[in-house]
Amino acid sequence: MLDLSLAGFLFGLLAIGLRRPFLWVLAYLYVDILTPQKISYFLLASLPVSLITFVLAFGGWLALDEKTGSRFTWRQGLILLLLMYCGATTLAADFPDSAADKWAWVWKCLVFALFLPLALRTRLRIEAAVLFMVLTAGAIVIDGGIKTIASGGGGYGELVTLVAENAGLYEGSTLSTVAVAVIPLIAWLARHGTIFPPSRAVTLFAVALGFACALIPIGTQTRTGLICLVILALLALRSVKRRMLYLALMAAVPVIALPFLPESYTARMSTIENHGADQSASTRVAVWKWTVGYALDHPLGGGFDAYRGNRVTVVLRDVATSGSQTSVTQRVAQDKSRAYHSAYFEMLGEQGWPGLAMWLTLQLSGLVQLEFIQRRLRRSEDRKDRQDRALAQALQAGHCVYLFGAMFVGIAFQPVMFMLIGLQIALAEQVQRRHGGPDRATPRPGDRQASGLRHGLRLPQEATP
Helix, strand or coil: CHHHHHHHHHHHHHHHHHCHHHHHHHHHHHHHHHHHHCCCCCHHHHCCHHHHHHHHHHHHHHCCCCCCCCCCCCCHHHHHHHHHHHHHHHHHCCHHHHHHHHHHHHHHHHHHHHHHHHHCHHHHHHHHHHHHHHHHHHHHHHHHHHHHHHHHCCCCCCCCCCCCCCCHHHCHHHHHHHHCCCCHHHHHHHHHHCCCCCCCCHHHHHHHHHHHHHHHHHHHCCCHHHHHHHHHHHHHHHCCCHHHHHHHHHHHHHHHHHHCCHHHHHHHHHHCHHHHHHHHHHHHHHHHHHHHHHHHHHHCCCCCHHHHCEEEEEEEEEEEEEECCEEEEEEEEEECCCCCCCCCHHHHHHHHHHHHHHHHHHHHHHHHHHHHHHCCCCCCCCCCCHHHHHHHHHHHHHHHHHHCCCCCCCCCCCHHHHHHHHHHHHHHHHHHHHHHCHHHHHHHHHHHHHHHHCCCCCCCCCCCC
């Protein structure tokens, strides 16, 4: 039954795309986030679903979709440059087989992020993409939220959602980061959505989905998820009207929630303060130091999965308290081939200083671009401008959550986050078309006539002085 439901939905969506090719773009968003072929036991599991939807999305746009309003921007050019650079480092990788496996999905992630703004040329398309991303991620989040409540708090590495594997979006820290990052988009859809206009039912579903997103860090018991929740709460200070009341609620929530949290969760969160006794945290720090040294010797990077060459020694401190006396003992642990556990060090080790510079420029320029959009539309009373400004704020908050979460998770090429970059570029282009410079906002008389003739319209002649 599950196989039939998954296959029926996907094939139905692809069939409707024969009349509306843009739906193939949404189908790829759905497949790339949910990976239904991994949930399926037979039908979709036997097909290269991701490749099929990728080809249909790109081919449908190229052959059947209008290109009016589409423009290649400098940020897309930066993605293209990063794509070519990653391809070059893959050819010279320290571990060619592992690098080839990662390259097999990274190139699709970058190409789709480069292509997505070209397809999202209208506000309705941007909203549809946001909606598909939120609802698809929501399918995983709702499943995880229900299991968190049912199991009394889940557990680190124990919460199994739709797919029983600890990789990709289904890895605990990655899912926690993405779940918290989409909360602002859920709020935007509930307030400004036009596909599902604001209503009591929409608001109720949005609140429930947002609550499920907040439960994911508890269910996965990831320290990264807790940090992301704190960052999002602080970012909300910028938009709330009653800040003192909000600060009081922020202070009250941990006190109220603490008795209901499982002991295993509070014990794991306490390692944030005492990371020296936690081997996982201490090993991460050692790997980061190794990565810096590696990058100094290999400034152009070692290609994907270059971490497999690391060897680290960690000194752990165990603190024991007996009455008024405290004793500290040290022990030495050795490890090898430990992952970076940080997107920043992942980029530095794999793509070197040039790759890290390109990646950081791509990320930070997005935050700046979204800030300009918000300031540009701040005083506008137009409903569409208010929607665009609110979306820019939601994308900026989600991106900030990602950048903080990425400090502790190796998600430099997480597809959902590159989709958010595609949405940022599309929104910036949408605002530019509506509020562009004089050369775009005020067409010349000849251009106006030519545009009318192309669309079968007869425009009045300009008055002569």
